[in-house]
Amino acid sequence: MALPSVLPLLPALALPLVVGPLAAAGVLPLMVLYGMSGVTASVPGWLALRSCTARGLIRDDAVHLMGLLISFGLVAMAVADFSHASVAFCEAPYLATYSAEVVHGTGVILWLIGVLAYCRSVASVLPPARSVFLSLTVVALFVSLSASTLLALVLSHLPLLHQVGHGFYTVTAALLTVWVMGVVLLFRNGLIGRPLLLVFPGMLALLASALLSWPGSQYTDVLSVSTGMLSYILVGAGVLLLQGLVSDAHKSFG
Amino acid sequence: MEVKSLYIIKRASGVCLYHHDFGEPIFDPHLLSSFIVAMTSFFDEAALAGESKARAFEGVGYTLMVEPGEWTMGVLSVSHETAKLREKLRRIIKRFEEQFHVLKWVDMDLAVYSRFEPAVIDEFLRDQVHPDSVIRVKRDWEYFTRNPDVVALLNLIPKACTVQDAAKFLELPVEVVMEIVVEALWDRAVTVQSLPKPDAIYQATSFEDVSGSGQLSEETARALAELDGETPLSIVAERVKTSDIRRFLEEIELLAKSHKVERVPTGQALVVLYTYSLQDFLLRLARVVGYELARWVFFTAREQLLRERPWLGFVELEEDVDVEVRSSLVGAIVRGSISPSALRESLQSLLQGVALMTRGLIGRSPVKEIALGTKGAVEGHLPSMAIEVEWQKLYL
Structure with a gap:
């Protein structure tokens, strides 16, 4: 059984690398950047959701659950980014931004639950995986909480709600990164490790996006959104590849 | 004891070359050999069969099992015919023909009785003695044996005790005491009673209502419905919520003696062992790669073996990864159409094929962990049978 080709991905990966600098240079409004980010989350999100639900929505299957929750998470993140794009038209932009952040956080939580369920x-x-995941979790929690605390102290002028929100985003992104890394290391010699090899850099991009969201300047916001777009494409592609494997297996023998 | 007597007859002449009575002598060996040869010849002529086919002649309280060899014929007088005893008869005939092949052409005194004694002991007595078997010394044992080891043992042990207790009391290794007990059994100085093992698999052969008999507990009477030929006795005991497992096993032994239940043939037990192992392995795999990929692994591995072993097509996956063996295959196993060794080799190949496909999917180290986990689960469910599976071949 062979993995589907990832060549169609390449043009999509170029997108954040092109629009990011344009937005940083002021050529592209931030609102448009958020809109494009929403599109890059929604396309793989809907495709992955369609693939995951092809043989039923609720199944007692950890791989299916992870795929499903990551798909739902991508859709939630798309909604959040579309909301961000429409902030300029809102009467209370601060509240609108806050609502979009909450929806985005919901998407990240869905990713967390999906990956956690699979790791469990x-x-x-x-049995060796238990100690690996536990160690990675402890290290990730320690490092991310320390980094969040340091950033909160350095950027103490930011509102408390802002600091708590971004701290949460940073910790969850760190956990997702190390858990996926653990799974990739476990299955590095197997076929199933290859789709997950796309998901890992996607989670790294999510972590970078979380860290870049702290300062709040236009430049760092553009970088945060661009790396976020990269994360959506890579994670979505990884889930689609994994579902492709499963679909091929189902077609072979039913 | 199930086996009463053994006779090995030369087909050409009808002469009894070897006989042994495990209990009290019943038949005159020469009379019996003439009768058997005459009857089998008659049936061959009547049915116009080219080769003599195995038969059984049933009397009151005994059955004569007849099995033809190349130039001999084996007759086993038993209380009840079973596939396991027929397998033993086939093996003993084969050993006799290999050891005394000269007798095919000439009649010579080859000290057959003394030289063949170890083979008969190996085949019919050794598997009756286990460390937890109860030795019951006969009242007048001194008249049955002159073996100094046996005499020394029987002088020291109580009238009824287990092999393990005897070994502990005499401060001897259990294997040595087991060997002496086998010799005592051969000399008919003792009887042994072995309880079924908790992971033994039995099936009900009678569906009479035994609850009112008074000899059995209510749990054991209910257990008859659970003895389906696939479930170990320990699991059956759990299902009927029995409080005393030892009493439960003694009552099963009682039911086996009265032929209301019987131990499943070796082939059927092997199928239970391997289907449990396969199912557990696939379930663990499904937790890592999902059910669809786990099913794909099974079907691909099976596909690769179907050309040489077409009957593996009767091993199916029902919902998710529930391994199911079709009844036609089970029937063939019970009839003896597929030998236990062929069955073991094929199912082992299937398990190894699944492990190999899994290795491609998740890598070598995770496969080893899954295989070891499955081995642990099988050792918990069927402890005495788990050793039949070659676990190391799954991950080496």
Whole structure:
């Protein structure tokens, strides 16, 4: 059984690398950047959702659950980015931004639950994985909480709600990154490790996006959104590849 | 004891070359050999069969199992015919023909009785003695044996005790005491009673209502419905919520003696072992790669083996990764159309094929963890049978 080709991905990966600098240079309004980010989240999100639900919505299957929750998360993030894009038209932009951030955070939580459920399923079958995941979790929590605290102290002029929100975003992104890294290391010699090899840099991009969202300047916001777009494309592509494997397996023998 | 007597007859002449009575002598060996040869020849002529086919002649309280060899015929007098005893008869005939092949052409005194004694002990007595078997010394045992080891043992042990207790009391290794008990059994100085193992698999052969008999507990009477030929006794005991497992096993032994239940043939037990192992392996795999990919692994591995072993097509996956063996295959196993060794080799190949496909999917180290996890689960469910599976071949 062979993996589907990832060549169609390449043009999509170029998108954030092109629009990011344009937005940073002021050529492209930030509102448009958010809109394009919403599109890059919604396209893989809907495609992955369609693929995951092809053989039923609710199944007692950890791989299916992870794919489903990541798809729903992408859709939630798309909604958040579209909301961000329409902030300029709102009467209370601060509140609108806050609502969009909450929806975005919901998407990240769905990713967290999906990946956590899969890691727990793997750890229930592979005893060495338990200690690996536990160690990685402890390290990620320590490092991300320390980094968040440091950033909050350095950027103490930011509102408290802003600091808490971004701290949460940073910690969850760090956890997602290390958990996916753990799974990729476990299955590095197997076919199933390859789709996950796309998801890992996607989570790294999410972590970068979380860290870049702290300062709040236009330049860092543009970078944060661009890396966020990269994260959506890579994670979405990884889930689609994994679902492609599963669909091929189903077609072979039913 | 199930086996009463063994006779090995030369087909050409009808002469009894070897016989042994495990209990009290019943038949005159020469009379019996003439009768058997005459009856089998008659049936061959009547059915116009080219080769003599295995038969059984049933009497009151005994059955004569007849099995033809190349130039001999084996007759086993038993209380009840089973596939396991027929397998033993086939093996003993084969050993006799290999050891005394000269007798095919000439009649010579080859000290057959003394030289064949170890083979008969190996085949019919050794598997009756286990560390937890209860030794019951006969009242007048001194008249049955002159073996100094046996005499020394029986002088020291109580009238009824287990092999393990005897070994502990005499401060001897259990294997040594087991060997002496086997010799005592051969000399008919003792009887042994072995309880079924908790992971033994039994099936009900009678569907009479035994609850009112008074000899059995209510749990054991209910357990008859659970003895489906696939479930180990320990699991059956859990289902009927029995409080005393030892009493439950003694009552099962009682039911087996009265032929209301019987132990499943070796082939059927192997199928239970391997389907449980396969299902557990696939379930663990499904937790890592999902059910669709786990099913794909099974079907691909099976596809690769179908050309040489077409009957593996009767091993199916029902919902998710529930391994199911079709009844036609089970029937063939019970009839003996597929030998236990062929069955073991094929199912082991299927399990290894699944492990190999899994390796391609998730890598070598995770496969080893899954295989070891499955081995642990099988050792918990069927402890005495788990050793039949070659676990190391799954991950080496």
